[in-house]
Amino acid sequence: xxxxxxxxxxxxxxxxxxxxxxxxxxxxxxxxxxxxxxxxxxxxxxxxxxxxxxxxxxxxxxxxxxxxxxxxxxxxxxxxxxxxxxxxxxxxxxxxxxxxxxxxxxxxxx
Amino acid sequence: xxxxxxxxxxxxxxxxxxxxxxxxxxxxxxxxxxxxxxxxxxxxxxxxxxxxxxxxxxxxxxxxxxxxxxxxxxxxxxxxxxxxxxxxxxxxxxxxxxxxxxxxxxxxxxxxxxx
Numbered sequence: 001x002x003x004x005x006x007x008x009x010x011x012x013x014x015x016x017x018x019x020x021x022x023x024x025x026x027x028x029x030x031x032x033x034x035x036x037x038x039x040x041x042x043x044x045x046x047x048x049x050x051x052x053x054x055x056x057x058x059x060x061x062x063x064x065x066x067x068x069x070x071x072x073x074x075x076x077x078x079x080x081x082x083x084x085x086x087x088x089x090x091x092x093x094x095x096x097x098x099x100x101x102x103x104x105x106x107x108x109x110x
Numbered sequence: 111x112x113x114x115x116x117x118x119x120x121x122x123x124x125x126x127x128x129x130x131x132x133x134x135x136x137x138x139x140x141x142x143x144x145x146x147x148x149x150x151x152x153x154x155x156x157x158x159x160x161x162x163x164x165x166x167x168x169x170x171x172x173x174x175x176x177x178x179x180x181x182x183x184x185x186x187x188x189x190x191x192x193x194x195x196x197x198x199x200x201x202x203x204x205x206x207x208x209x210x211x212x213x214x215x216x217x218x219x220x221x222x223x224x225x
Contacts, residue, residue, distance in 0.1 A: 031212055042114075042200055042216035043153075088152060092212050096141060096160065096204060097168070100152035 005101050006089060012107040019076040021104040023089030024069075030092045032065055034074050037086045037103070046074075046087075076106075084108045113137065114217035116201050121222045123188070123195065131186045131220045133201030141204040142184040143214065146170060146197045153200065159184055188222065196224045 007022045023032070031050045035043040049056045049065045049072065056063045062075040076083055086105045090098040114135040123129045133142065141160045145153040155168030159178040173192025178184055188195045198221050202214040 033212065040198075040219070040221070042218045043202075043214075045213050045215070048213060095158075095166070096212060097143075097155060097158065098212065098214065100145075100154075102150065102152045 006087070006104040008104060009102070010105045010107070012109060013079060014109050015079055015081055017079055019079050019083070019106055019108075021074045021087050021106070023072045023074070023101055025072075025089075025091045025099075026070065027091075029067075032063075032072050032092075033090045033098070034061075034063060034072075035088045035090060037088065039085070043088065079106075079108045081108050081110055114201060114203055114215055116199075116217035116220050118220060119218065121220055123222060123224050125224065126190045128187055128189050129222065131188065131199055131201075131222070133184045133186065133217060134182055135184075135201075135203045135215075135217075136182060137203055137205070137215060138181070139203035139205050139215070140181070141206070142178070143202040143204070144168075144174070144176065144184070144186045145200045145202065147200060147219075148197050156186065156199075195222055197222060 005024050031048055033048045034046045037043045047058050047063050049063050060077045065072045084107055086103040088103045089101045093099050117132045143158040144156040147153050154170050156174050157176040159165035162181050165176050165178050175187045198219050200219045201217040204214050
């Protein structure tokens with residue numbers, strides 16, 4: 001079953017601009033993760049935020065979590081062409097499984 | 111290099127054939143997972159294994175089978191009972207069955223096409 005829903009489904013911005021993607025989920029979580037997938041490749045883990053955290057940074061990435069709204073956002077600052085990829089959120093489930101959203105496809109225009 | 115390898119990268123299957131997708135990891139991870147990804151969609155869990163000689167069905171296990179005889183290996187067989195097997199298959203691993211955190215590490219994927 002799919003829990004996470006990313007918004008928007010697709011996003012196209014100019015290089016150098018900031019990109020914001022959102023993820024909503026339905027049930028309570030222990031943590032939420034963001035992954036990146038380049039076209040036709042495997043997924044790469046970006047960042048994990050725990051339910052007792054509100055904001056986390058990693059380089060040009062900023063993730064926020066609002067458990068009262070059951071939502072998270074991923075901000076990529078000063079975007080680069082290499083950031084072109086699909087971005088997925090995943091929430092934890094029982095037995096160490098993850099539930100995945102359908103992803104946001106990000107295109108950075110040069 | 112530590113990581114997860116999947117082979118082959120591309121696989122073509124005729125109707126009625128069984129095919130096996132390979133997944134090997136040298137990360138010494140306990141848990142391994144198989145996902146299916148269809149165009150424009152997220153990942154759906156086929157099977158997972160938290161320890162050698164044990165595995166559980168995921169959300170879409172029908173038409174698939176797995177084995178976990180070695181810690182490093184988790185092959186997936188797509189049987190002829192799987193009616194729509196054309197998809198991108200991803201293998202992942204996670205460090206520990208417990209206490210290892212939830213981060214999963216992915217292989218490069220196998221694209222399966224039914225002819």
